[in-house]
Amino acid sequence: MNVKTPHPAIGGNWASLLLPIAADDSIEFDKLGEEIDILIDAGVDGIYSNGTAGEFHNQTEEEFDRIQAMLAERCKASSMPFVIGACQPDPLIMLNRISRAAALNPRAIQVILPDWWPLSDAEAADFLKRAADVACGIPLILYNPPHAKRVLSPKALGMLCAAAPAVIGIKLADGDASWYAEARRHLSGLSLLVPGHHLATGIKEGVATGSFSNVACLSPRGAQAWTVSMRDELDAALDLERRICTFMDAHIVPFRQEFGYSNAALDKLLSAIGNWGPVGTRLRFPYRSIDMAEAVRLRGIALSELPDLFP
Structure with a gap:
């Protein structure tokens, strides 16, 4: 069983910072600031930057710094917890991002395992130890999604995090009952962030502490209310x-x-x-975007099928 040194748990409903992208592929920073303000006003438990949906893999380093500085400034002014994603497939670039992110004093820094060539277990532990050194006391969250080059089992994650005590949490996909049993056995003491649309199950299983949530992408306020309801109305939340x-x-x-x-x-x-902010559907080249007309078509369906999320 993996027991961590005490750090404030990362839990609840965390909203992803999504990049508003203009037709010329530039980041619309005025809209990004508006988005941050909307998420703060929605009262989410925290905001995190540079997950996959934040297109961390498709930014310059100057853009990375500007995004994180804007997030940190606005969150600190409103006492909103924030996590910075320093993820990057290149390990040297990622270590540099971790160092610069640490200077902004986030609640934690999210990292991936370097991704062009899969790391061995020993290499992964070495990288996380180096990342912890660079983070200068800021705890780490390991992002191990289903599309990672190596998707680690709960047992493997437990062993890896035991070798790197600065890792206090993991964002990961959950699984069936046997997966949850393995998670309880090997990942005790870690903040486990399951997919947003499985959060109530994760809470019921006694494993999840929260989510970096795709449901918050749909409705930040609705996802927050749903998360709060899990404390006293778990059956309704399920x-x-x-x-x-x-x-x-x-x-x-x-x-x-x-x-x-x-x-x-x-x-x-x-x-x-959800139509709650100025994000739009556009991704940066070369990734293809879903036409906005599809969002308009699905909006009425979402309101009809999930009215609870749109108070």
Whole structure:
């Protein structure tokens, strides 16, 4: 069993910072600032930058610094917790991002394992130890999504995090009952951030502390209310989860499975369906975006099938 040194847990409903992209592929920083303000006003438990949906893989270093500085400034002014994603497939670039992110004093820094050539277990531990040194006391969150070159089992993650105590949490996909049993056995003491549309199940299983949430992409306020409801109304929250998953499977997942759009495109589609901010559906070249007309078409369906998320 993996027992961590004490750090404040990363939990609850965390909203992803999505990049508003102009027709010329530039980042619309005025809209990004507006988006941050909307998320703060929605009262989410925290905001995180530079996940996959934040297109961390498709930014210059100057843009990276400007995004994180804007997020840190606005969150600190409002006492909103924030996590900076320093992810980058290149390990040297990622270590430099970690160093610069640490100077902004986020709640934690999210990292991936370097991604062009899969790391061995020993190499992965070495990298996380170096990342911890560079982070200068800021705790780390390991992002190990289903599209990583190595998707680690709960046992492997537990061993890796035991070798790198600065890692206090993991963003990962969950699984079936046997996966949850393995997570309880090997990942005790870590903040586990499961997919947003599975959060109620993760809470019921006693494993999840929260989510870096795709449901918050659809409705930050609705996702926050749903997360709060899990404390006292878990059965109702599980019912809403079933309806969210039905909506996702019927209307969102086919864009990936049948048409090959990226996960970032799906999250931006959710944001456009929710129509809560100035993000839009456009991704940066060369990634293809889902037409805004699809968001308009699905908006009425979402309001009809998931009214609980749109108070």
